[in-house]
Amino acid sequence: MLKKTRAAITGVGGHVPDYILTNKELEKMVDTNDEWITSRTGVKERHILKGEGQGTSHMGEKAVRDLLRKTNTDPLEVDMILCATATPDYIFPATANLICDMVGAKNAFSFDLQAACSGFLYGLVTAQQFIETGKYKKVIVVGADKMSSIIDYTDRKTCIIFGDGAAAVMLEPDDSGNGIQDSILRTDGSGLPYLHLKAGGSRRPASLETIQNREHYVFQEGATVFKFAVTNMAGVAAEIMERNNLTSDDVAYLVPHQANKRIIDATAERMGVGGDKVLVNIEKYGNTTAATIPLVLWDFEKNFKKGDNIILAAFGGGFTWGSCYLKWAYNS
Ligand code: UT7
Numbered sequence: 001m002l003k004k005t006r007a008a009i010t011g012v013g014g015h016v017p018d019y020i021l022t023n024k025e026l027e028k029m030v031d032t033n034d035e036w037i038t039s040r041t042g043v044k045e046r047h048i049l050k051g052e053g054q055g056t057s058h059m060g061e062k063a064v065r066d067l068l069r070k071t072n073t074d075p076l077e078v079d080m081i082l083c084a085t086a087t088p089d090y091i092f093p094a095t096a097n098l099i100c101d102m103v104g105a106k107n108a109f110s111f112d113l114q115a116a117c118s119g120f121l122y123g124l125v126t127a128q129q130f131i132e133t134g135k136y137k138k139v140i141v142v143g144a145d146k147m148s149s150i151i152d153y154t155d156r157k158t159c160i161i162f163g164d165g166a167a168a169v170m171l172e173p174d175d176s177g178n179g180i181q182d183s184i185l186r187t188d189g190s191g192l193p194y195l196h197l198k199a200g201g202s203r204r205p206a207s208l209e210t211i212q213n214r215e216h217y218v219f220q221e222g223a224t225v226f227k228f229a230v231t232n233m234a235g236v237a238a239e240i241m242e243r244n245n246l247t248s249d250d251v252a253y254l255v256p257h258q259a260n261k262r263i264i265d266a267t268a269e270r271m272g273v274g275g276d277k278v279l280v281n282i283e284k285y286g287n288t289t290a291a292t293i294p295l296v297l298w299d300f301e302k303n304f305k306k307g308d309n310i311i312l313a314a315f316g317g318g319f320t321w322g323s324c325y326l327k328w329a330y331n332s
Helices: 023-029 034-041 056-070 095-103 116-132 189-194 208-212 222-243 261-271 289-303
Strands: 006-015 019-022 045-048 080-084 109-113 139-146 164-174 179-187 195-197 218-220 253-256 309-316 320-327
Touching (some): 006 056, 006 116, 006 179, 006 289, 006 320, 019 023, 023 034, 034 261, 045 164, 056 139, 095 109, 095 139, 116 164, 116 179, 116 289, 116 309, 116 320, 139 289, 164 289, 179 222, 189 195, 189 222, 222 253, 222 261, 222 309, 222 320, 253 289, 289 309
Parallel strands (some): 080 109, 080 139, 253 309
Antiparallel strands (some): 006 164, 019 045, 179 320, 195 218
């Protein structure tokens, strides 16, 4: 019997900007301390994109170039680039279009997808469908966010968590049984009041008043979001294991969204997965929104072996959340 053609990740690229904002540095900016930030979130430092006129596409371009180099891909072969971001360079055109132009992917079409911290997961599952139709052979999913462009560095509740970064994966057809096996995606729009950007969209366009009220920065009711994140991210991660008959022994790695180390620990506990199987790099980058999951794949790529069962899980603004079960498709 012919095996189903699945979409498989065949390479990972990444980029974080040079400037590192440490907890010590933040102590000089707001009333906080390294001990509080480390114990409540797990973050030690985050990378910040400095420099006039550089937006999310700047990091996305570098991540995609890294991916093209590592996979030895001619940009003209790329069929599609999907950029997941909550901080696009412009409301329009799409940041993915800018990245396409920057890397010379002249035969690709491109678009952005916005699902906040679940953006990469939503993007991956969207891109999977294009591969599975058989029409598209090389699809790139980029998760990229310049969170520093929407963070209020006088608000100690939010500025300590977020950072900037980008990472990208190549998706290609795989007939060997590896690749994306299953996914669960969820949305609950009633989460709006707890995590959003108050102004700058069509409901409340930018004005002198919105600027004076500091409404162009992330508003987050942290403790509420935390509770929803723990329940829902852990819930879908456990559900995807159950419905694929996976025990904790079957799972090689959990790749969770990096929002808070305590949310990651709760998810891992619910799945019964522990130790080195739980991949964490939040201490280096903080919460880079759509970039967290691919940045983990980028950092830990060498650990993965062909056939490894990997569970991705995310939760973010919207609310959006989900999980994805994949079998890793290559040895690096
Ligand atoms: O990425 C996807 C979506 N986002 C998330 O998943 C984030 C979820 N939320 C969180 O990670 C946590 O809620 C935060 C890290 C944002 C905050 O941690 P928390 O433990 O929930 O703190 P809290 O907001 O309940 O505040 C507890 C106390 C407060 O003091 P009082 O009122 O009890 O005296 C805060 O003012 O901690 C205080 N606090 C701080 N103290 C030192 C808040 N931020 C800081 C800070 N330094 N940076």
